[in-house]
Amino acid sequence: MDVQTLTIIMVGASFALYIAIAIWARAGSTKEFYVAGGGVHPVANGMATAADWMSAASFISMAGIISFIGYDGSVYLMGWTGGYVLLALCLAPYLRKFGKFTVPDFIGDRYYSQVARRVAVLCAIFVSFTYIAGQMRGVGVVFSRFLEVEVATGVILGGIVVFFYAVLGGMKGITYTQVAQYCVLIFAYTVPAIFISMLMTGNPIPQLGFGDKEAGTEVFILDKLDGLSRELGFTEYTSGNKSTIDVFFITAALMVGTAGLPHVIVRFFTVPKVRDARKSAGWALLFIAFLYTTAPAVATFARVNMVNTINGPEAHGTEYAKAPSWIKNWEKTGLISWEDKNGDGKMFYSGDERNEMKVDRDIIVLANPEIADLPAWVIALVAAGGIAAALSTSAGLLLVISTSISHDLLKRDLAPDISDKKELMFARIAAATAIVFSGLLGIYPPGFVAQVVAFAFGLAAASFFPAIILGIFTKSMNKEGAIAGMVTGVLFTTAYIVYFKFVDPSANNAEHWWFGVSPEGIGTLGMMLNFVVSIVVSRMTPSTPIEVQELVESIRFPKGSGAAHDH
């Protein structure tokens, strides 16, 4: 069977599975819709959180980015995993004990203020939409390459499937489909990695393999890659290009941003007990770590492989006429291209003026099985995995958007008298609208989608994280302080990013950055500002009411969490 038939079968089978789960797990009440009834097993929740978290960016793009920037790519590896330690130790157990449905719920109640609630709702919706546009695009790209349909058709197909289980099942449907999606995506990620590791080093464990010697030689893979990088005019693979302060700030922004992202936090509302919330964060990170420790190995192998295929074993270039089929396959998508600058009919890839290739970093994971000559079913598996990663994250984000509207904005703010049934109906309408809207963003991507990914993290870091931390660990933090802090953090971070990305992109370099911190890392500074402003303002304004101080006392120990959950 050819690759395309196999891909249709695998993607089709995975879709059928997701829809079957959606029908089985229909939500009957708002509590089931928002937090799956609060009865999800911690291991299942860990898996769902992992799938929720690992987006098209983690699955498709991350190994590619690392492959191209080597050590500097560590910011994503540490940033997107280290945040879970913060979540588990500083946020998840307390928010679970608080026992409502959303992050704005906590901000609004803890800071006894509708203004604070609305600020939180706005941030939650903005962060989620920024994120989701990229996911739908990811679905479209996978469809267009592997099934050779239009990007738009791919987005619509993906949208229909998400519609099914997100609108019908709410959090309950999403949770159990995410468990299935995790299994699909982790299998799809590790199988090719194991194959390639075996092929290149003879070691079946990729995490160890990339520290091993190349099969049949006495040279370590990483040393070989460092050597190749030097010869070809790239930065040495195991050392970076970015300044230490920038690496530090970006890593911190990603970690703190992770811990402040509403679609991740809300997953910890779905488990029965406080101790399950702690445990669940551990399982989530373990499941995430399987992919995140494999990614740098894939990056290394793919880099060596790609350079060798294009430049040939003698590093004089390979004749285009004899180019392997993957180059021609991917040329059609525009992700790789060749321009014969010196007219010798040979392809050559390097970091200096000899370079004749344009290679998109997304190709690394998607084309990797073809580059390494793996069987067709592995290629089909990668397609199904990429789609699973994109769909699972989209669904989690859609839920945050719909909950923000039906619960935070309507039930808790504008229309407190609506019945549970009506609220559920509004939640479904909001989810459906959000799917259509994000589908449109996927089909007609605004040019700034890639530019604003940093924004989502920076914003989460500079807004939610300090407000939540101060809300749990201090009783004296009042609404004036929290609102002033959130607004300052968000405005500062937004202004810095907008200035360097849109107003004056030519100035976007280390010379002009404050303290040498790039827009990707500025969320860390925004977060610090938020903390300082919050504390200063709270000192100058009236103290928190006694019932709020009691609320803070009560979330600090686990006992009695069940009661809190039923309001």
Place this chain on the structure above:
Amino acid sequence: MAFESGDKAKAYWSENVRLMLILLSVWFVVSFGCGILFVDELNSIRMGGFKLGFWFAQQGSIYVFVCLIFIYVWLMNKLDAKYGVREE
């Protein structure tokens, strides 16, 4: 009130915070320390084909993160039991 006395509640909370700070300092040392601030120094040490600083940045820190959370779960469960605030 779930605690026997206000003092017990205070003691539970301060033990909780102390544990959290100890684990967070390990978290900081393996990632920001070994993986970023002292990466060049550690890179002069080799572990098989890996330079040690590079390994911490791309592998080691993640393994430590996972362990930290499970250690936290285990110690907090013990703490909850000690103060009688474990959930039924």
